[in-house]
Amino acid sequence: MNADPKSDNPFNVLFISPTETLKEKALLFLDHHFDGKIDFTYSLTLQEGIEVIENDKKQFDLVIFEHRTTSQSIVKVLTELCSKSAFIMITPDEAVQSSFQFKVTNFEFATLTNFDTSFNKGLKKIFPKASASGNDSDYINLNPDSLLAVAPLFADVFTKLGSGHFMRLFKKGDVFTKSELDYYKNKKGITHFYINKEEYNESIRAQTKKMAELAAQENVPSPEDAKKEVEKSLEIVRDLVSRAGFTAEAQAIAKSSVAVTLKIIGSKPRLATILTDLKKKDGNYITNHSLMLGQIACAMAYKVGWSSPATFFKLSIAAFIHDIALPNSPLAAVDSLANAKASRNFSEQELKLIQMHPIRAAEYTLKFNEIPPDVDQIVAQHHERPDGTGFPRGLGQKQISQLSALFIIAHELIDFSIHHPDVPIETYYEKNAELLNQGNFKKIIQALQLKTE
Numbered sequence: 001m002n003a004d005p006k007s008d009n010p011f012n013v014l015f016i017s018p019t020e021t022l023k024e025k026a027l028l029f030l031d032h033h034f035d036g037k038i039d040f041t042y043s044l045t046l047q048e049g050i051e052v053i054e055n056d057k058k059q060f061d062l063v064i065f066e067h068r069t070t071s072q073s074i075v076k077v078l079t080e081l082c083s084k085s086a087f088i089m090i091t092p093d094e095a096v097q098s099s100f101q102f103k104v105t106n107f108e109f110a111t112l113t114n115f116d117t118s119f120n121k122g123l124k125k126i127f128p129k130a131s132a133s134g135n136d137s138d139y140i141n142l143n144p145d146s147l148l149a150v151a152p153l154f155a156d157v158f159t160k161l162g163s164g165h166f167m168r169l170f171k172k173g174d175v176f177t178k179s180e181l182d183y184y185k186n187k188k189g190i191t192h193f194y195i196n197k198e199e200y201n202e203s204i205r206a207q208t209k210k211m212a213e214l215a216a217q218e219n220v221p222s223p224e225d226a227k228k229e230v231e232k233s234l235e236i237v238r239d240l241v242s243r244a245g246f247t248a249e250a251q252a253i254a255k256s257s258v259a260v261t262l263k264i265i266g267s268k269p270r271l272a273t274i275l276t277d278l279k280k281k282d283g284n285y286i287t288n289h290s291l292m293l294g295q296i297a298c299a300m301a302y303k304v305g306w307s308s309p310a311t312f313f314k315l316s317i318a319a320f321i322h323d324i325a326l327p328n329s330p331l332a333a334v335d336s337l338a339n340a341k342a343s344r345n346f347s348e349q350e351l352k353l354i355q356m357h358p359i360r361a362a363e364y365t366l367k368f369n370e371i372p373p374d375v376d377q378i379v380a381q382h383h384e385r386p387d388g389t390g391f392p393r394g395l396g397q398k399q400i401s402q403l404s405a406l407f408i409i410a411h412e413l414i415d416f417s418i419h420h421p422d423v424p425i426e427t428y429y430e431k432n433a434e435l436l437n438q439g440n441f442k443k444i445i446q447a448l449q450l451k452t453e
């Protein structure tokens with residue numbers, strides 16, 4: 001596959017059919033669709049086509065083949081042989097098509113009875129073009145991290161083949177996994193994923209509505225489903241923020257998401273129960289840990305005796321927003337700026353992003369209407385440490401507020417539990433006793449160590 005938009009590599013097309021006129025027509029349509037940039041290979045029969053695939057070792061972007069019978073086995077061989085190609089199968093009419101349901105993302109049909117229309121339709125489904133003006137803005141680039149957090153996919157996902165040209169990689173409703181993301185990144189060099197802008201806008205409208213409805217309900221019917229909706233919302237908000245800042249639209253989703261989170265948490269959250277639920281999940285670190293952070297921070301606050309709805313609200317909203325300015329999970333998983341620098345895994349620009357993300361998130365909270373005043377402080381201080389080794393400001397324990405101190409411990413506790421799933425959390429308290437037994441941290445850590453539940 002030609003994944004580099006700037007590259008002039010042609011699209012590799014294998015055409016299999018004994019019908020000469022069909023070949024000429026298809027060639028004409030393909031030539032027009034791909035602006036003349038095609039490398040066309042021609043075979044007469046499926047058997048011959050399979051031999052070409054096996055001998056040529058060429059990666060075909062698109063395999064078009066005529067198939068007049070209902071026999072599926074040879075088609076199956078073909079699709080397995082070219083597992084990452086797209087296919088258009090030409091059948092005599094539509095009657096046989098329903099029996100060919102392969103698990104191939106890009107498998108479309110054309111018919112001999114209505115070849116021109118059906119062939120072009122199939123071609124455009126797999127390889128859509130941006131608007132006639134060649135304006136690529138019909139499609140928007142979506143952070144792959146966001147795709148991981150949203151399952152099933154709310155829209156078809158494409159890769160860009162060249163200016164104005166796209167190819168479908170996943171269908172709406174597919175479940176996009178980390179291993180698939182790694183496959184496309186490492187094996188195909190595809191790092192940019194696109195969805196249709198109109199579908200994207202529609203999904204935001206739908207999510208805004210869904211969250212407002214969930215928030216308006218007395219109780220959430222299924223906490224697990226509600227958590228998934230909050231995760232999806234967080235991804236949408238992160239994406240919106242990265243495109244246009246903390247807009248009114250993003251704020252509305254954030255607000256209803258926090259309202260739903262508070263319903264999930266309830267008025268008496270138990271830390272032990274929540275920590276038992278905390279397992280290392282595959283998926284998006286930012287989303288998972290932001291959601292867990294709200295729950296753990298509230299459960300800790302409850303144990304410490306700060307169980308007012310106002311406190312729960314502050315902690316939940318701070319958790320939702322705290323890493324919103326970061327583009328991906330590896331950046332969010334950094335707990336020490338010094339270690340991040342020493343690891344040499346991050347560019348100068350990324351280090352700057354890591355360093356400034358608490359401040360940027362705090363700025364976002366200030367733009368939020370009706371937000372309690374100290375939320376920005378919690379967010380700004382979430383990577384500070386009582387011994388002054390934190391970032392961005394390297395504050396000392398006296399400068400870190402009580403709620404921030406609680407939030408910092410909650411944030412660390414999540415990572416500790418993820419990395420040491422079988423170790424009791426008391427070990428965390430013991431390991432950090434000296435560090436945490438001071439200033440505003442002292443009261444919290446002492447209350448947490450009491451075996452009251």
Ligand SMILES: [Fe+2]
Nearest residue numbers: 322323332382
């Ligand atoms: Fe952070």
Ligand SMILES: [Fe+2]
Nearest residue numbers: 322323332411
């Ligand atoms: Fe974080």
